Amino acid sequence: MDTVRLAYGETGLDLRFDPARTTVVVPKHHHATESPREILRRALRFPVSGPPLRDRVRRGQTVAISACDGTRPQPRHLMIPAILEELDGLVDLSDVVVLVATGTHRGNTEAELRAMFGDEVVDSVRIVNHDARDRASLTWMGSFGASVPVWLNSEWVAADVRITTGFVEPHFFAGFSGGPKLVAPGLAALETVLVLHDAHRIGHPRATWGVIEGNPVHDDVRAIAAATGVTFGFDVVLNQDKDVVAAFGGDLLAMHAAAVRTARSVAMQPVAGLFDVVVTTNSGYPLDQNLYQSVKGMSAAFEVVKPGGTIVCAAECRDGFPDHGPYRSVLASAPSPAALFADISARTVTVPDQWQVQIQARIQAACRVVMHTSYLSDAELALAHLSQTADISLAVEEALSMAGPDARLCVLPEGPQTIPYVDRP
Helix, strand or coil: CEEEEECCCCCCEEEEECHHHEEECCCCCCCCCCCHHHHHHHHHHCCCECCCHHHHCCCCCCEEEEEECCCCCCCHHHHHHHHHHHCCCCCCHHHEEEEEECCCCCCCCHHHHHHHHCHHHHHHCEEEECCCCCHHHEEEEEEECCCEEEEEEHHHHHCCEEEEEEECCEECCCEECCHHHHCCCCCECHHHHHHHCCHHHHCCCCCCCCCCCCCHHHHHHHHHHHHHCCCEEEEEEECCCCCEEEEEEECHHHHHHHHHHHHHHHHEEEECCCEEEEEEECCCCCCCCCHHHHHHHHHHHHCCEEEEEEEEEECCCCCCCCCCCCHHHHHCCCCCHHHHHHHHHHCCCCCCCHHHHHHHHHHHHHCEEEEECCCCCHHHHHHCCCEECCCHHHHHHHHHHHHCCCCCEEECCCHHHCEEEECCC
16 A cells, blocks of 8 residues: 545645555646745736836825735735835835735634734735625625626725735636636625626536636636726746745736646646546645635546545545534535535525535535545534545545445545546547
8 A cells, every 4th residue: 555645734644545546646846946036026027918017006106905815825925025025115005905805705813814924014014804795895896797796895996006916726616716816706795706606607517627718707707807907916826835836927817817827737637537536635724724615625526536436525624614604504404415406506595605505515416525624523514414534544445445346546635736637539
């Protein structure tokens, strides 16, 4: 037996496997050949499209910077200082606000913000958690894309200069993260997000990993960002160690398209066929903080599991389901995943977790999903129609035995950091 280290929490988890029947899919490792500071500085000064950042800003203007929340491993502690350094002497720090693009997630605590941005940034500029449910903090912008009603964060709308910062990786229904997603859903109202992520859009066959054009979710996300205005986009691509291997700046959509090309080559890999059992993770901390986010790891595995096969997902879930929001209650609202999926498909569910519930229900209706967590009990997972194993290696052996002597195993140690797809001739 061989052993592979699964990304799990902050420490990892070992899985034993038989190499004769196993395919392990890991990111193509790209080394950072230069210092992150130099890579970031070059992206700001030599953008993909349009003038450098400094040439787009005039003295005395106000600046809003959108950044990922704590569920994303964005190197905010490097990217935000790089921007502030580039604007030094041109913009007063008192005129800068960093907006944490939470979407519909909870706001980050003071301790989390310091871990995310570093003490120097927290102590020198104002940082605000976006709140999609606080109508008083939102501004009506109009309807864009396929009739999406758009409210955006008022501080973002009011700023003279708007800068998005993010990182680009495959996304399970928006195609890729980063870029325009740092405007909407990141800084949008709950009502806007519900329409962007309704059952019709995310149920579309092109609303999937690695697809942007013709993806109704991403088409509308791009339309909103283009119509409401972004001064400068700034994205990075990370390797499996969360190191910066490439950075891109400039006009938002052109910048993001270039970042997507690099991210696709880093994070998507072909496999020869479907597997009886697939082991996945949600890429470890901070991405596996809750069951809600861990659906991404399940979705990556779902790309290559046989109908009726087994997905074993290792996710720490230190934040539970999470406890805020109706995710737990919606999952428990039907007697089975098939019934829940049918219910969501038949009507528009007006809760912020409908898209995650729909995808999870679709996966569970098509195959068996076994979880390994450290913070959710068997009883809690049973409410979500999920089972749990204390020994992930044993669970895999049992699933392969049930599938027969020729059963094949695929392991995604980094979860959705690498998206497998069947390479058909």
